[in-house]
Amino acid sequence: MISIADVNAMSPRAFIEAFGDVAEHSPWVAREADASRPFASREALVRHFETAIRAANRDARLALLRAHPDLATRAKLTDDSTKEQAGAGLNTLTAEEFARFTDLNTRYKQRFGFPFIFAVKGATKHMILDSFTARVGNDAEVEFETALQQVCRIFRFRIEDRVSP
Template structure:
C-alpha cells in the first residue's frame, strides 16, 4: 500500500512499522527502531536512517537479517513461498524462468556459498540479470567471510531502497 513521507513522519510506531517493515526481509525491527528518528526530510534521508539502524544492530541481529533472505531460485521460490517482494525481484532477474541446467547451477552455487559462509548469497536481483548473478556467485564465494558479510548488508541496503521506492508516493 503506497504511503507518503508526510504520513510516515506523522504516523505512530505501529503504522510506521506496518508500512515499512517489509523493506528488510522478515525483519520489521529495522523500521520499528528507526521510527523515533522522524521526521525525515525525504526518501533518501529515510533510507539512510533505516540503513544506519541496520548497521548499528548487533552482529547476531544483522546475521539473522541476512539469513532471513531466501536462496535465489531456491526451494521457497520453487514452492512459490517467497514474499511478494522477493517473488517480483527474482522474476525481474529472470529467475522464475530458468532452464533445468540453470536451476542446477543456481542450486549448486547456493549450496556452495551457504556451506562456506553460513548464510544465503544476497544480491539485489532487480539490478542484475541471471547470468550476472551466477557470475557474482562464482566470484564472491572466494571472498573472505567478513567481506561477504559486509557485501550482503550493502546488497540489503540496495534492495530496501528499491522497495522503499515502490511503497512511497509523492505527497
C-alpha cells in the first residue's frame, strides 16, 4: 500500500499508471481526479474520482458503464475484475447458475444498453443474483444512476486496496 503523501508526490504520468485502471478501462477518470491534487486523505482521493464521473457528460458516463464486463462471463477480464468476481464465487458457478447469469446479462443489456454493474467485493453469488433480478425491472434513469453508484463503489474498493488510510 502507498500513503496519500506518496500519491500526492507522483507525477501526473505515475498517477495515471497507478490509478488509471480503477474505473474499468476508463483512465480519463484518473486524469480528471489528478487535476485535484493534492488530496488531504484517501477519502478525498475517492471523492475526487466520484466528482470526475459526476462532472462528465452523459455520453462519457455511458461509455464508462459500457466499459465494464458482464458478470460471470467467460471473457477475458482485468486482473482486478478477475479477483473480485472470484472472491464472490462467480468463477465456480454451476451450469444452472451460469445459464441464469447469461440470461440476466442478455436481458439487462437489451433493456439498458450497458452491462449490469455490481461491486461484488464482500458479496456472494446469491446476493448478486438477487440484485440482478430486482434491478433488471428498474426504470432506465434509476438504473443508470444505480450503475454509476456501483462504479463508484468499485473504485472505492480498488483505491482502498492500494492507498493506506
